[in-house]
Amino acid sequence: MSRPSPAATRPPGLVRVATVVVLSALVSAVLVACGSAGGGATRGGSPAPTTGDDQDRAQRAARLLDRYAAALKTxxxxxxxxxxxxxxxxxxxEPAVGENNKLAWLTGHLVAVAPLPPAPGPGRVVDGSLGGVSTTVISADAALAAMTGRRSSCDGCTDLRVTGASLTTMDVRTSAGTVTVPAWRFTLEGTAVTLLRVAVPASGLVHAPVDWTPAPVDGLRPESFDLTPGGRTLTLTFTGAPDEPGPCGADYRGQAFESDRAVVVAVVQVPREPSGQGIACSAIGAVRTVEVTLHRELGDRAVLSLVDGQQVVRGSARTIGPPAR
Structure with a gap:
């Protein structure tokens, strides 16, 4: 069966959704670290990190992996x-309404001015290979309530008036690759822009740690990763200083900390000898990559950033949107 466009509306009983995280008894996480060449990086059965910053990163990664395991369990x-x-x-x-409408969306200022569709029947959860299980699909009112649940001050902005909703799908990039989830598309008064909200109930979503505070030792956030055919080497893409000699360039290495459920990754700068030169460097970031090799294939494990505890997506940068609720 050919796969329709993510924007195509589907009848209630034919809904496609994301990769399933099957919850089974959690095995105690065994933390290991590996990385690319550079001081403190380790591979395979090499010794654990020995520098102070590496030890701090390993400890923080262990806490993050524990929190992620708890999120899966609950x-x-x-x-x-x-x-x-x-x-x-x-x-x-549109220029005339853009500033107001973007702020209203980000702060949850939406209000329905017309009846919205009820919950459809059970949907189908599928991954990129079209395998999956049945799932519940929430009503448009419930999806809108999730969007307005983050309502906060918007300095007097005008509410977005929701005039209708239709059941559709949306593509989401995750550590497992691009997956398709059921979503409600909301139409708005006075604009051609529509807003999509995942139609999976909160009970069916993994609530990853949201109280994770970055620390100076965390390094840079990987924006995405690619996986080698063997499934053990991750190529992390990030924005950093240029790959060039001299005071304006920088060297980086990656680290990965593994458990049975997830892999936490970090990109850290490798110190260079001070040049003693006073020079002004460009503030424009360069797209860089580093590799990390895992102890075993990634499989269905999530890839998390040590910086913020959120997923690093496979293949390209993530879609920017309002905070998850």
Whole structure:
């Protein structure tokens, strides 16, 4: 069966959704670290990190892996890990309303001015290979309530008036690759822009740690990763200083900390000898990559950033949207 466009509306009983995280008894996480060449990086059965910063990163990664395991344990079964990508915007805001409407969306200022569709029947959870299980699909009112649940001050902005909703799907990039989830598309008064919200109930979502505070030792956040055919080497893409000699360039290495359920990754700068030169460097970041090799294949494990505890997506940068709720 050919796969329709993510924007195509589907009847209630034919809904496609994301990769399933099957919850089974959690095995105690065994933390290991590996990385690319550079001081403190380790591979395979090499010794654990020995520098102070590496030890701090290993300890923080262990706490993050524990929190992620707890998030899986408390989520419903089956559950879907979409990270913070629960909403998307389709189209560009018109100049006359763009500033107000974007702020209203980000702060949850939406109000329905017309009846919205009820919950459809059970949907189907599928991954990229079209395998999956049945799942519940929430009503448009419930999806809108999730969007307005983050309502906060917007300095007097005008509410977005929701005029209708239709059941559709949206593509979400995750550590497992691009997956398709059921979503409600909301139409708005006075604009051609529509807003999408995942139609999976909160009980069916993995609630990854949201109280994770960055620390100076965390390094840079990987924006995405690619996986080698063997499934053990991750190529992390990030924005850093240029790959060039001299005071304006920088060297980096990656680290990975593994458990049975997830892999935490970090990108850290390798110190260079001071040049003693006073020079002004460009503030423009360069796209860089580093590799980390895992002890075993990634499989269905999530890849998390040590910086913020959120998923690192496979293949390309994540979609930017409002905070997940």
């Amino acid at each position: 989520s419903g079964s089956p559950s879907v890990d979409l990270g913070d990508q629960l909403e998307q915007q389709e189209g560009d805001w």
